[in-house]
Amino acid sequence: xxxxxxxxxxxxxxxxxxxxxxxxxxxxxxxxxxxxxxxxxxxxxxxxxxxxxxxxxxxxxxxxxxxxxxxxxxxxxxxxxxxxxxxxxxxxxxxxxxxxxxxxxxxxxxxxxx
Amino acid sequence: xxxxxxxxxxxxxxxxxxxxxxxxxxxxxxxxxxxxxxxxxxxxxxxxxxxxxxxxxxxxxxxxxxxxxxxxxxxxxxxxxxxxxxxxxxxxxxxxxxxxxxxxxxxxxxxxx
Numbered sequence: 205x206x207x208x209x210x211x212x213x214x215x216x217x218x219x220x221x222x223x224x225x226x227x228x229x230x231x232x233x234x235x236x237x238x239x240x241x242x243x244x245x246x247x248x249x250x251x252x253x254x255x256x257x258x259x260x261x262x263x264x265x266x267x268x269x270x271x272x273x274x275x276x277x278x279x280x281x282x283x284x285x286x287x288x289x290x291x292x293x294x295x296x297x298x299x300x301x302x303x304x305x306x307x308x309x310x311x312x313x314x315x316x317x318x
Numbered sequence: 319x320x321x322x323x324x325x326x327x328x329x330x331x332x333x334x335x336x337x338x339x340x341x342x343x344x345x346x347x348x349x350x351x352x353x354x355x356x357x358x359x360x361x362x363x364x365x366x367x368x369x370x371x372x373x374x375x376x377x378x379x380x381x382x383x384x385x386x387x388x389x390x391x392x393x394x395x396x397x398x399x400x401x402x403x404x405x406x407x408x409x410x411x412x413x414x415x416x417x418x419x420x421x422x423x424x425x426x427x428x429x430x431x
Contacts (some may be wrong), residue, residue, distance in 0.1 A: 208360075237418055249422035251359075256418075283415060295360060297363040299418060304368055305376065306351060306420070 206231050206300045210309035211242035216224045217286045218317050225281045225312050227296035233257075238279040238285070240270065243311070244292040252294075255279060324409050324423035331337050331399060332431050339394045339426050341409030347421070349412045350392040352384065354405040355378040355425075362410065366368070367392055 207230040217223040229238065239251040255263040255270045263270045271280040281288055296309045322343045329336055343350065351366040353376075356390050363376030367386040381403055383395040392411075396403060411418040 232349075239354055239418075239420065241422075247406070247425055249425075251409075251419050251421070254418050271419060297361075303418065304349070304374065306353075306363050307377070308353075308362070310358060310360040 206233075206298055206305060206307040207294050208307050208309035210296055212234070212287050212312045212314050213310075214313040214315070215281075216315050216317055217290075219288060223281060223282045223286055223314065225294050225296075227279045228256065229277050229279060229296075229298045231298060231300045233241065233300045233302075235303070237303065238270065238272070238278075239297040239299065239306075240268070241295045242279045242290075242292045243295065243298065244289075249295075253295055256298070260277060283314075288316050288318060290314060291316045320421070321406045322409055322421050322423035324407075324426050325388055326426060327424060328427050330429045330431065332399055334398050335395050337399060337428075338420065339396075339409075339413065341392045341394065341412040341423060341429070343392075343409075343412060345421065345423070346389065347411035347412070348389070350386065350422075351410050352382070352392070352394045353408045353410065354378065355401075356405050362414060364394070364407075395417050399428075401430050404428060404430050428430075 209228045235256045241249040242273045269282045293311045295311045352364040353361040365384040367373040398418045409423040
């Protein structure tokens with residue numbers, strides 16, 4: 205069975221500081237992918253970053269980077285230089301089952317403090 | 319503009335009255351999925367489709383049907399809605415050609431009385 209675990213229900217970070225959101229996963233598939241999504245209070249789901257299991261380099265997109273540690277089955281999201289607009293729910297998700305099934309974690313609520 | 323559209327955005331209905339939530343994408347994506355989001359549970363995949371006429375069950379398919387007759391459309395059908403299907407529903411599409419980035423629709427908030 206596929207599983208995503210996000211153990212931080214809520215986090216606070218000071219503006220301009222970096223923050224790491226934790227995500228661990230479990231799958232028996234050899235080929236899989238990991239996503240991070242942001243959901244602001246307005247409700248839309250915003251794609252942030254994707255890492256494939258065979259990608260050797262950690263994925264980066266602007267201020268977002270994915271710290272992928274395959275042996276530990278972790279895929280933590282790092283947000284550098286936090287901004288007030290980063291306050292939102294963040295979801296980690298696993299793409300598996302021949303790149304068809306998607307399993308989400310329960311999310312981490314991030315609040316950026318001025 | 320590349321997008322996934324869903325209709326309706328909000329719906330209040332009664333138990334047992336069949337309804338359809340439409341989903342359409344204009345990006346020629348082969349993969350489409352439906353999710354429901356409930357507080358404390360994250361998003362759970364209901365059904366997914368890897369191409370026209372190919373659909374499969376996700377983690378919570380009971381009480382739902384889908385069809386994929388055209389590549390762009392992936393409607394979600396509730397034949398006999400029940401109160402436990404009150405939820406926020408998202409449709410999404412993606413393609414492996416572009417790194418698997420998954421585009422979400424704006425969501426449909428469904429209340430079943």
